[in-house]
Amino acid sequence: MDVVRDQLRSAILAGDLAPGSRLSVPELARQLGVSRSPVREAVLLLVGEGLAVEQSRRGVEVARLELADVLELYELRISLEGLAARHAAERMTNTDLVALRGVLDAQGAAAVGDARSFRELDHRFHEIVSQTCGNTRLARHAALLAREMRLAGPLMVNGPWHLRQSHEEHRTIERALRQRDGPAAENAMRDHLTRVCQSVRHHHSPNHHSSAP
């Protein structure tokens, strides 16, 4: 069942199962070539993770995020990932720092034009920081929120200026982590997520619809 759940989760996060798609247990079981039991269990767990929602009387469908949902998620991520960054600064091993640097270098290259890769690497960056914080529950909840946010695809701001700006902020965070400066890492992470949140908000405000700043 773990396998089925991972497959479904990947399909959702990759967009193969778009937000709003109905998750019919018999249908998915046929497509995946397994029985309905593991599929049903996997779907229930995905609901628990927030990636799918039970429509009353209509079965389960992939979660559809409104702007308000994205703002909710950012507010939580600011809090949790800020905390995680502070602790990560004191606990990161050299291996972690090397991995982080690798992700950032790849992201620097992707920042020009390849928004898809950029988002993937962005996710990896935040994941490394959260998973290194030493608080297993913090890591778990931060991962849930970050994953849920990946359903927001079309609401995100993908303009080249925004990508480069995010990348610079990631560098700032990485610098604080490398210097083992917890408070600086926390502030940098909070500032980063706050600014991105503002970008999303303004990008979807009634009177501002270009993707440049």
Added chain:
Amino acid sequence: MDVVRDQLRSAILAGDLAPGSRLSVPELARQLGVSRSPVREAVLLLVGEGLAVEQSRRGVEVARLELADVLELYELRISLEGLAARHAAERMTNTDLVALRGVLDAQGAAAVGDARSFRELDHRFHEIVSQTCGNTRLARHAALLAREMRLAGPLMVNGPWHLRQSHEEHRTIERALRQRDGPAAENAMRDHLTRVCQSVRHHHSPNHHSSAP
């Protein structure tokens, strides 16, 4: 299945299924008088909620919390419930405030001696604040963390002085909420949870084992 899950959750939180108890699907199905399917699904969801854990090769058992787990949980609650309190201050209806006051009055009475009722009312207090914050995901995650913490039973500090102290701090939080002072509510909530966390930590430190301050 929702029914079965709620029954199991209640049984766990009430201590009828003590931490470490094995959750055998066939056994529980027999006891609850239903088939194995809904029980299996409920158990999987409880694992997702953190109330149970999958032991590799040994099935599922009710989660067992160490001191370190409780400290992790407090750190997260400080962050999330602080945030929730700030928003709750700006969104609480009069009805909510009346309910909160009611809980505190009952708690004031229970603070002398009845640790069990006190904990129950403590949980209700924090629940009201979290559920009123206006951020559905914040409410959901705060509820998960608060529930998980209820598994810590024997680790908690139940001395009368601590109960009264907690109650006073709840009053301070309620005052800030009533005055719609967001920052004050956040600070009061953070201070409260921070102090309780310190109490737990010191109560279990190697050289301090009395329950008085």
Added chain:
DNA sequence: TTTCAGATTTCTACATGTAACACTCTCCAT
């Protein structure tokens, strides 16, 4: 008494059966 091999029981994980229910489509009456 201790130890180890085999038998027995129990569990998990997946597959499949089925009743009740909600949707949709068709076709007839107005």
Added chain:
DNA sequence: ATGGAGAGTGTTACATGTAGAAATCTGAAA
């Protein structure tokens, strides 16, 4: 043409079947 009854389809939720693995128990030999 339109509205509504009713068949047909698909789904959910629960029940049950079963293979394979793990734990435990049993009993005989050292």
